[in-house]
Amino acid sequence: MRSAHTVEQVRAAEADLMARLPEGTLMQRAATGLAVAISNFLGSTYGARVVLLIGSGDNGGDALYAGARLARRGAQVTAILLSDKAHQAGAEALHAAGGRLISPSDVEGLIQGADVVVDGIVGIGGRPGLRPDALAVVRLAERFGVPIVAVDTPSGVDVDTGETPEPHVNAALTVTFGTHKICHFIDPAATACGPVHLIDIGLDLPPAEVESLQTSDIRRLYPVPHGESDKYSRGVLGLMVGSTQYPGAAVIATSGALGGPVGMVRYVGPDAVAEAVRAAHPEIVAGNGRVQAWAVGSGLGDELDIPRIRELLDAEEPVVLDADGLKALDDSGDHVDVLATPHAGELARLLDVDRATVEAERLKHARLAAERYDVTVLLKGSTTVIASPDGQVRVNTNATPWLATAGAGDVLAGLCGSLLASGLTPLDAGSVGAYLHAAAANLASSAGPITAMSVAAALPEATRYLLGG
Numbered sequence: 001m002r003s004a005h006t007v008e009q010v011r012a013a014e015a016d017l018m019a020r021l022p023e024g025t026l027m028q029r030a031a032t033g034l035a036v037a038i039s040n041f042l043g044s045t046y047g048a049r050v051v052l053l054i055g056s057g058d059n060g061g062d063a064l065y066a067g068a069r070l071a072r073r074g075a076q077v078t079a080i081l082l083s084d085k086a087h088q089a090g091a092e093a094l095h096a097a098g099g100r101l102i103s104p105s106d107v108e109g110l111i112q113g114a115d116v117v118v119d120g121i122v123g124i125g126g127r128p129g130l131r132p133d134a135l136a137v138v139r140l141a142e143r144f145g146v147p148i149v150a151v152d153t154p155s156g157v158d159v160d161t162g163e164t165p166e167p168h169v170n171a172a173l174t175v176t177f178g179t180h181k182i183c184h185f186i187d188p189a190a191t192a193c194g195p196v197h198l199i200d201i202g203l204d205l206p207p208a209e210v211e212s213l214q215t216s217d218i219r220r221l222y223p224v225p226h227g228e229s230d231k232y233s234r235g236v237l238g239l240m241v242g243s244t245q246y247p248g249a250a251v252i253a254t255s256g257a258l259g260g261p262v263g264m265v266r267y268v269g270p271d272a273v274a275e276a277v278r279a280a281h282p283e284i285v286a287g288n289g290r291v292q293a294w295a296v297g298s299g300l301g302d303e304l305d306i307p308r309i310r311e312l313l314d315a316e317e318p319v320v321l322d323a324d325g326l327k328a329l330d331d332s333g334d335h336v337d338v339l340a341t342p343h344a345g346e347l348a349r350l351l352d353v354d355r356a357t358v359e360a361e362r363l364k365h366a367r368l369a370a371e372r373y374d375v376t377v378l379l380k381g382s383t384t385v386i387a388s389p390d391g392q393v394r395v396n397t398n399a400t401p402w403l404a405t406a407g408a409g410d411v412l413a414g415l416c417g418s419l420l421a422s423g424l425t426p427l428d429a430g431s432v433g434a435y436l437h438a439a440a441a442n443l444a445s446s447a448g449p450i451t452a453m454s455v456a457a458a459l460p461e462a463t464r465y466l467l468g469g
């Protein structure tokens with residue numbers, strides 16, 4: 001599991017550790033890791049032209065000490081001081097190592113000739129946005145295509161929410177310390193981080209605010225059948241998806257479900273659609289029967305039957321509620337065994353806000369809906385946020401943008417239903433489902449176009465690979 005902590009949690013853990021270590025130890029650990037990461041990023045340090053952007057706090061201190069290390073290994077290091085309060089000991093160390101310290105005027109040529117710009121403007125002490133001097137230098141780096149390595153966080157993003165209401169750095173690499181911060185996991189800030197490299201500095205941290213599953217978690221959580229399993233004990237999923245208007249949704253969601261761990265899939269819907277599903281997937285059983293979970297809502301269109309869906313929501317079996325089915329959700333019931341899977345537009349309707357607001361503040365709105373409707377919310381998009389009504393949050397950041405293709409959401413609904421029917425909780429089903437969905441998309445895509453059906457078809461192989469088979 002990768003963990004992201006809040007600034008407050010990081011500060012508390014830092015204070016606790018600093019009280020037990022000689023002064024400056026943590027910054028030296030951070031700066032050493034940062035210097036190695038920049039060196040690896042550059043490929044070769046000797047003669048490399050490194051420009052440091054230095055703000056008023058310890059984030060700049062990290063950059064200055066790392067710069068001193070790079071200067072001692074032959075890099076030409078120049079620090080642009082964006083504040084007259086720059087970290088003094090760090091500035092002295094850089095000077096002693098042969099680096100230059102300058103003010104932010106007349107730096108166009110310097111930036112143009114740089115191999116890398118290091119963003120030590122602000123880290124966890126920063127407020128969103130960039131001040132004019134910083135913004136001007138960052139824009140120069142963008143104009144000349146010079147890659148930026150961000151220290152701890154890309155300056156200007158909102159560290160605790162992943163929101164980017166103001167101008168910010170877009171990094172080619174972010175080097176962070178101790179633990180991930182929320183901005184590393186949640187878009188739009190996550191995209192501004194680029195790949196994130198974590199340096200261990202020995203912090204002792206409390207449970208994380210936001211988590212992100214890794215392969216080892218998939219192995220731990222995936223319901224693998226054993227010798228005594230049969231198709232019923234593996235779980236039976238009922239699918240109430242697709243319509244005569246959108247028969248494809250039924251076929252696609254069924255593909256997603258069959259690519260998951262479930263032992264059997266029952267399809268409930270119009271005869272003509274059931275025929276289409278059976279033609280594509282002879283394994284399915286058409287008609288009602290006992291199930292361990294339902295996946296409901298994808299592609300129901302005009303044939304949406306809200307009272308019928310409400311019956312399912314009130315019944316004992318857990319439910320994945322997708323697309324049109326989300327219209328059946330009301331905020332009066334106890335729905336803790338429901339996994340709702342809206343995209344930003346659908347979540348916006350549930351919360352009566354506009355889509356852009358949800359996209360800009362994803363964590364906040366996923367949490368808000370989980371609380372208001374008492375469901376686990378899986379908010380789809382470039383990073384997928386899964387928020388449970390008890391306040392737990394997981395994020396999936398693995399997906400390729402090629403996954404933004406019609407029907408991909410139907411695959412996810414079927415897959416999550418399959419995981420739910422196999423006994424996972426809504427939070428586990430949503431987070432394992434999002435991870436496998438992304439893994440299958442990456443496998444099917446290899447950096448090229450994909451269809452929803454090709455994502456579903458890649459699920460077994462992606463799962464086999466992740467389970468170590």
Ligand SMILES: NC(=O)C1=CN([C@@H]2O[C@H](COP(=O)(O)OP(=O)(O)OC[C@H]3O[C@@H](n4cnc5c(N)ncnc54)[C@H](OP(=O)(O)O)[C@@H]3O)[C@@H](O)[C@H]2O)[C@@H](O)CC1
Binds near residue numbers: 010011014121131153
């Ligand atoms: N915690 C840890 O475990 C470790 C932390 N470490 C490092 O310390 C970093 C945190 O350092 P920090 O606390 O000194 O804050 P930091 O981010 O440098 O900002 C400071 C000042 O910037 C200003 N400012 C605010 N917003 C701004 C803006 N938009 N644009 C421009 N300026 C802005 C504001 O001051 P003002 O100018 O308003 O007086 C604010 O007080 C952390 O990210 C990591 O790199 C590691 O060394 C070791 C382990």
Ligand SMILES: Nc1ncnc2c1ncn2[C@@H]1O[C@H](COP(=O)(O)OP(=O)(O)O)[C@@H](O)[C@H]1O
Binds near residue numbers: 382401402406412
């Ligand atoms: N930019 C993106 N990068 C990665 N994944 C994305 C991106 N945009 C959308 N996705 C994923 O693609 C799927 C689209 O689902 P959805 O919006 O329901 O589409 P549809 O209704 O056509 O099936 C979701 O799993 C979502 O997380």
Ligand SMILES: [K+]
Binds near residue numbers: 120123150155
């Ligand atoms: K930074």
